[in-house]
Amino acid sequence: MKNKFFCVHAHFYQPPRQNPWTLVCRQEIPAFPYRDFNRKITDECYGPLSLPKIKNSLLDQYVSAYSHLSFNFGPTLLSWIEDHYPRLFTAIIEADMISKKIYGEGSAIAQAYNHRILPHCSHKDKILQIRWGMEYFEKKFKRKAKALWLPESAVDCETLEAIIACGAEFAVLESSQGISKEGILKDSQSLEPYYFASSENPGKKLALFFYNKELSHKITSEISDTEKYYLRIYSSFSADKDPQILSIASDGENYGHHLKNGDIYLASLLDKIIKDKKIALTNYASYLKLFKPQKEIKIADNTSWSCPHGLGRWEKNCGCRINPSFKKQEWREILKKFTDSLLKETENLYYEETKKVLKDPQEALMSYWQCIDERRPSFILSFVKDKGFKPLSPKEVRKTLSALEMAKNAQFAATSCAWFFDDISSIEPINSLKFAMRSVEHAAFLGKDLTGLFEILKPVRSNVKNFDFEKIAEILKEEQKSVYRALFAFISKALLGFDVPFETHCGYGFRILIQKKEENTVFFQVSSGEITTLIKKEFFAKVKRINGNLIFSAKESPFSDFEKNIAQKEENFEICADISFLRDEDKSMAEIFLSEKEEDRKRAKFISACANAGWDFEKAFKAFEIIEKDEKPYGLLESIPFSYDYLKHFLNLAAASKNREQKERIKKFILNSHFSKMIWKYVFITGDNYDNEKSISKK
Structure with a gap:
């Protein structure tokens, strides 16, 4: 039996990026050409990691990197993936099931719900964050969470007590956060689990794994050289014949987002370890099942993995910054x-x-x-x-x-x-x-x-x-006007007659109760319901079309005042604005359908053709040809709102189609676009051309 065990933990997380009124992610300019970082990082990291790149001899099949990792997905990220990439969500859940077949225990662990710094939380809020995270995990992964990932690895004794109270069996910290009898734990002392003894619940213990700090910090600079990094890992074990577990931990986004081709480097490392057979890959739960901690340990209160000043980064100007010229962090x-x-x-x-x-x-x-x-x-x-x-x-x-x-x-x-x-x-x-x-x-x-x-x-x-x-x-x-923006977008869509074939999310549900037109003005009575609070409201709105623009006026008002409101002047309304009031794709859509320019007519024709085609591949392909056969297809595509979502829609349809020639044309088009990294999704669905995809990723 091997005595050297190695574990890679990947912490996958994004903060809640949705607008809290509409529940829709706003456009994030630094993520260009993507509309937001969730989509960008999915194509660079979360998606590619789901591809079956690693041969597992026990199962006699290729499996994804997720199946060989220890990992956690923050609920605010995983719930977004479930909404927007349901197949990927399923693959992540299945990877945990596969890891149980490989290691005997599932690899996934829970995370405090929305990544608050737990030592900064009141006792009630600690329990809230932990319970929300662990119960969410249980629902999605269909099993109880054995462990909790601490946001930023931030810890104090009260946090560990709360984790014990919520039923977790172990947690993971950086080696420098442990205090043994000899002092601060060294990397060489982190080759075994320890236990934290509860003072609030005598007799209860929490197992603690400490990942290797030096190796973890060198992931982004050294993992591209598989042989060199593997030798560094192997040499970090001791000559002792007792069981040892060496682990590394980092942001999972290193594997493809922060580090280009990081997903391939990770797969190469895992494949090397499996084939070399000198080290056994494992996850924390599996190791803990075999080898219980024998030594008690204390922890360094109010420490974290991303701030050398304890918890300073989340409470003061401690000196931690990315841009050295930005020296003001008193905020x-x-x-x-x-x-x-x-x-x-x-x-x-x-x-x-x-x-x-x-x-x-x-x-x-x-x-x-x-x-x-x-x-x-x-x-x-x-x-x-x-x-x-x-x-x-x-x-x-x-x-x-x-x-x-x-x-x-x-x-x-x-x-x-x-x-x-x-x-x-x-x-x-x-x-x-x-x-x-x-x-x-x-x-x-x-x-x-x-x-x-x-x-x-x-x-x-x-x-x-x-x-x-x-x-x-x-x-x-401006953000407080979000309900009026959503209302204006809803009315614009109804008035101008455009739609999209894919799902868009919104925190409000609108319904037109009555619509009346007088000359160039249309009057609406609209009911609105908030999804989260079930609060219902009614709005009166009028839209006037003037010289390629829409003038929108609206206010909250009951149905009984509809006729009276028609005669009201703009100054009596809560909002009076033109299409510049709309945001992101909603504004662009309205501008296209109001325009008389030839280029905008092309865009409108494409958008309408896609909406009419829906999920019919042959009709959708004809819509795709409007773009494909244009003189400047990629320029035209980039100028169309939801360009990423349209390509994603075509790719989904192509992957399911039996028309090889048409699906190859769509695939080739995507590979030459700004969104070429999206191709993982095609490979994921079809299993086709994996070697080709791998070479593409290396570009």
């Missing part, structure tokens, strides 16, 4: 003070409101991840009614759901990524503040004004010129 302390205050205020308000109607407000909140995951009105209604100690009126249902959403958005506002990067103007801290604003809106619905909390942010200073508190306030004010 981190101010932002933490703001989110701490928000969490405290919303927690108090939540319990004050829900104790009136819920049997157990705390347990309802602990279970609320189910509604975040399901997002079906029927499920959400059933959930909240089941938690009540009496039959709830419609008003009580809406207020209870608003209280739960208020608490959820406050949690999301405190996601660790808000502090990780260099400046308050970055995507992540701004997203955090949007979740905070949404939480404050829910508080207002419950009768409490928390807008004064934003005054805490006034001293914020950015490294970017002219980006200050006033700019932040302006951004948040």
Whole structure:
């Protein structure tokens, strides 16, 4: 029996990127040509890692890298993958099942739900984050979670006590976070698991694995040289004949996103280890089943894997930065003070409101991840009614759901990524503040004004010129108009007659109750329902078409005032704007269908042909030919909204088609586009041309 075991842990995670009003990911310019980083990293990393690149002799089949890794997927990422790449989601779940056949135990472990820094959380919030993460894991992976990945590997004793209380068997930390009798744990001392003895629950223990710090830090610089990195791994074992486990851990995004071709380098390393047979690949759960920890260990409180100053990166200007010219990080302390205050205020308000109607407000909140995951009105209604100690009126249902959403958005506002990067103007801290604003809106619905909390942010200073508190306030004010943007987009689609053949997601459901036209103006009465809170509203809107533009005016108003509103002037409406008010693809779509230019007519023809074709491959292929046969096909494609989603749609259809010539044309077209990395999806579905795909990835 081998005594040398090796484990690679990959931490896959993205923060919640969705707009908290519409539940749709906004366009993220740095991700170009992709509309957001979730799509970009899926094509560069999460997708390619699902391809069967590694021969497993035990199963006599090729399996994906996921099946040989230890890994965790953050719920805010995995739920997005489930919505947008259901086949990939299934492959990730199946990889865990395959790993159980290979190792005897599944490789996947849970993660604290939305990646908050657990030592910064109150005891209640620690339990909330851990339970949400572990229970989400159990639902998706169809088994109980044996372990929890700590966001940023941030730890203190209270966090470990909370993990024990929630039923986990082990956790993973960096070697420097352990304290043995001799002092800080060295990499050479991390070749065995230890145990943390609970002081709150005497007799209970948590196994702790410590990954090799030096080897983990060298992944991105050395893994491209398989032989060299393999020798470094092998030489890190001791000559001792007792069982040893050497592990490395890093962000899973290293394997294809941060490091180009990282997925191929990882597969090469795993394949080398399997074929060499000197080291046995394993996962933590399997090793723990065979070899129990024998030594107790203490941990270095308030430490992490990505800040040498403990937890400084998430609470002050500790010196951690990516861009050396961005030296102002005092905003981190101010932002933490703001989110701490928000969490405290919303927690108090939540319990004050829900104790009136819920049997157990705390347990309802602990279970609320189910509604975040399901997002079906029927499920959400059933959930909240089941938690009540009496039959709830419609008003009580809406207020209870608003209280739960208020608490959820406050949690999301405190996601660790808000502090990780260099400046308050970055995507992540701004997203955090949007979740905070949404939480404050829910508080207002419950009768409490928390807008004064934003005054805490006034001293914020950015490294970017002219980006200050006033700019932040302006951004948040615009985001509060999201329901009107969604309404305008819905009406524009109905008025101009365009649609898409693939699913688009929105946090609102709209329905036209009445439509009336007078000359160049169309009047609408529209009902709206929020998916998360079931709050229903009615809006009156009018749209006037003038010189290739749409002038949109709207306000919240009951059906009974429809005729009276027709005569109202624009100054009596809450919103009056043209198509520049729309965002991203919605704006581009409206501009195309309003334009008389020849190029826009081509685009409109393509969009309409795709919508009419739906999932009929032959009709869709004719729509594809509109692009393919154009003089400048890729230029035309890039100018069409949802260009990535159209290609993804064609690729899905091509993969299922029996027409070899047509599917090869689509495949070739995609390979020459900005989105060539999307081809993993074709290979994943069909199993065709794997060698060709591999060579493409190496370019």
